[in-house]
Amino acid sequence: MKIAAVLVASVCYIGLAFAQDGHPMVDALVKHYQASKELTLAVADAMPAENYSFKATDAEMSFGEQMNHIAGANANYCAAGLETKSPLGKLDDASKAAAEKNINAAFDFCIDGLKKLTDAGLTKVTGTGARQATVFERFWGGFTHTAHHRGQAEVYLRLKGITPPQYKF
Amino acid sequence: MRKLSIVTALFAALAVSAFAEIDVKATIVKHLKTSRDFTLKVAEQMPDADYSFKLTPAQMSFGEQMVHLASSGEYFLSPMLGEKPKELKPASMKKADVIAFMKTSFDATIDKVSKLTPAQLTKTYEGEGGKQTGFDLLLGLLDHTTHHRASAEMYLRAKGITPAEYQF
Numbered sequence: 610m611k612i613a614a615v616l617v618a619s620v621c622y623i624g625l626a627f628a629q630d631g632h633p634m635v636d637a638l639v640k641h642y643q644a645s646k647e648l649t650l651a652v653a654d655a656m657p658a659e660n661y662s663f664k665a666t667d668a669e670m671s672f673g674e675q676m677n678h679i680a681g682a683n684a685n686y687c688a689a690g691l692e693t694k695s696p697l698g699k700l701d702d703a704s705k706a707a708a709e710k711n712i713n714a715a716f717d718f719c720i721d722g723l724k725k726l727t728d729a730g731l732t733k734v735t736g737t738g739a740r741q742a743t744v745f746e747r748f749w750g751g752f753t754h755t756a757h758h759r760g761q762a763e764v765y766l767r768l769k770g771i772t773p774p775q776y777k778f
Numbered sequence: 779m780r781k782l783s784i785v786t787a788l789f790a791a792l793a794v795s796a797f798a799e800i801d802v803k804a805t806i807v808k809h810l811k812t813s814r815d816f817t818l819k820v821a822e823q824m825p826d827a828d829y830s831f832k833l834t835p836a837q838m839s840f841g842e843q844m845v846h847l848a849s850s851g852e853y854f855l856s857p858m859l860g861e862k863p864k865e866l867k868p869a870s871m872k873k874a875d876v877i878a879f880m881k882t883s884f885d886a887t888i889d890k891v892s893k894l895t896p897a898q899l900t901k902t903y904e905g906e907g908g909k910q911t912g913f914d915l916l917l918g919l920l921d922h923t924t925h926h927r928a929s930a931e932m933y934l935r936a937k938g939i940t941p942a943e944y945q946f
Contacts, residue, residue, distance in 0.1 A: 633900065634802070637913055641921075666935045732801040746805060749917070750946050753809075753924050757944060760928025767834045776925060778907070778918050 632728045638748055639723050644777045645752060646716035649679060649759055651774035653712055655766055658705040665765055673703030675762045679755050680711035686751025687719035690744045691726075692735060723748065802899060806916050807892050812945050813920060814884040817847065817927050819942035821880060823934055826873035833936055840933045841871045847926040848880040851887030854919035857903035858894060858912045891916065 653676050656663075661673035670678060677700040684695040696718050700711055731745040742750070763773035821844050824831075829841035838846060845868055852863040868879030899912040910918070931941040 633911065634913065637911065637917070641914075641917060665932060666938075668940065669935060743801065743805065745801065746809075749805075749809070749920075752917075753920065753946055754944075756921050756924040757928050760925045761932050764833060764929055764932035767837065772836065778921050 632726070634728045634731055634745070635723060635726050638731075638745075638752075639720055641752065641778060642716065642720050642723060642748075645755055646712070646720070648774060648777050649676075649712055649716070649755060650709065652759055652762055652766065653705070653709050655771055655774060656705070656762075656769070660765075660769055661703060661705050661708065663765060663769065665768055669761075671703060672762055672765045673705065673708050675758050675765070676708035677703050677711055679758045679762075680708070680715040682754050682758075683751045684715040684718055686747050686754065687715075687722055689735065689742075690747030690751075691722040693722075719748070719751065802913060803891070803894060803896075806920070807888060809920060809946065810884075810888050810891060813923050813927075814888065816942065816945040817844075817884070817923060818877065818880060820927055820930055820934065821873075821877050823939050823942060824873070824930075824937070828933075828937055829871060829873050829876065831933055831937065833933055837929070839871075840930055841873070841876050843926050843930045843933075844876050844880055845871075847923045848883040850922050851883055851890075851919060854915045854922070855887065855890050857905050857910075858898045858901075858915060859890065887919070 656672050661676075662671045664671045664674075669675075681695070681697055681700050684697045688695040697711060697715060700707075702708075726744065731743065731748075733744050734741055735744060735747065736742055766773045824840050830839045832839045832842075849866045852866060856863040866879070866883060869875040894912065899916070902909050902911050903915070907918070934941045
């Protein structure tokens with residue numbers, strides 16, 4: 610009986626390790642979203658304002674458009690996870706000042722929204738059909754999309770002779 | 779009565795652990811597979827002759843970017859597995875050898891991740907990047923691949939090749 614109780618206790622401990630310590634998955638996402646915000650703003654800041662219209666090849670977005678695309682898409686992914694609307698409108702102004710403002714607004718929207726979630730809430734499935742995804746995937750999708758475009762934007766910096774800021778996660 | 783409450787507690791614990799495990803690990807494995815397929819498409823798009831191409835002198839060559847991202851699974855998983863990361867290398871830096879190496883490395887990574895226990899995911903590990911849980915390390919692995927693949931896609935564009943459509 611005692612052994613059984615100990616066994617149950619250890620299973621509970623392992624099983625509840627995530628649940629016992631608040632919301633570690635939410636906390637992890639908040640931490641990484643904050644690092645992503647800092648790195649994205651550092652990349653945005655490293656490019657001089659006059660080079661915001663620079664693009665590496667004709668088919669690509671300009672540096673400023675990449676920054677706005679990161680902001681707009683991130684807010685959309687997070688809005689889908691939070692089942693609400695993105696606070697960002699159409700992002701036509703691709704100047705450095707506007708893009709940095711948009712990045713700040715998008716990341717703050719995501720981080721504030723994340724902080725209100727629970728780990729159980731992250732497992733909720735939203736959307737229908739092929740667009741179905743868990744709330745976790747909405748946020749992680751936005752995160753990965755940022756890394757994809759920021760990774761390209763860092764090469765724009767290199768092409769302008771600027772060493773990109775140190776990678777952080 | 780006591781037995782019943784223990785049994786209830788056991789079921790509750792199993793439900794939570796299954797929930798967390800299925801959702802986190804299965805989701806990460808799914809995205810690791812998409813990441814593998816997308817990265818292999820990018821690797822296939824660059825001609826063999828341009829595997830040594832780099833956009834600026836300070837960067838890695840295209841082939842080096844591919845080897846770097848494919849071999850990084852070892853580093854991200856080693857704390858969880860309690861192993862020292864092995865220094866893995868392709869037979870050569872030729873396209874065929876690099877792609878073969880990537881396939882082997884990605885599949886080994888996916889296999890190892892799919893065998894992780896909930897305890898390995900939740901535990902905190904001390905490493906070069908400070909304190910990180912297994913969950914952090916897995917997200918870091920995905921992010922690191924995305925970061926280097928994005929650079930490599932810029933190399934494709936510089937060679938007049940439109941990169942494969944983004945997948946997540």
